[in-house]
Amino acid sequence: MKGMVFTELLSMAEGAIGEDAVDDILDELPLSNGGAYTAVGNYPCSELVSIVVKISEVSGLPINDLQRAFGGWMMERFAAGYPQFFQDKTCALEMLEAIENEVHVEVRKLYPDAExxxxxxxxxxxGQLRMTYRSDRPLVAFCHGLIESCVAHFGQKADITVQDRTPDGRSEAAFDVVLTG
Ligand code: HEM
Incomplete structure (x- = not known):
């Protein structure tokens, strides 16, 4: 997983629980490179998950809530860092439809090692879209936060329901996005 995702998680956590608490977490966990992540590096997703678990223990916030909040945070970072993907879209559903065949295709060109x-x-x-997510990583709640925040980014409102169909190992979830305003 790209280092940028780690550095963003740590910035969000520093704001929420403080820099010292984040440093303690990084010291305690057996992380590659001692937890010194750079935006351009690439690190195991399992480390991201173990950091989220620790933040959850320290903050008392459930893991899924944290992942979801982090999805919202990342959406804002993506929108600020890659405005070109958003500019020609008129609504959130159009944006969500473009992730698989446009946005992530470009991401793969920029970062061939992206997962x-x-x-x-x-x-x-x-005004209704079903988006089915499949991944080798356990990030359904993160994806939920991205979708939610994408709707807000376009100044829209939606009811989003999630059917988590994750079998053993591989994540799978269907998100039903129904615009309400
Ligand atoms: C709102 C729509 C989007 C959704 C729902 C979405 C979904 C996701 C999810 C769930 C992941 C985590 C990896 C996984 O679960 O397997 C991911 C990773 C990523 N996405 Fe997207 N994404 C969206 C928009 C974007 C945009 C606009 C960018 C802009 C460049 C982007 C770039 C990336 C990058 C760089 C990663 C990390 C890849 C890695 O760590 O190796 N995504 N995306």
Missing amino acids: LPSFETERTGQ
């Missing part, structure tokens, strides 16, 4: 999920999308009605 990305796959998405299938289907319009299920007027």
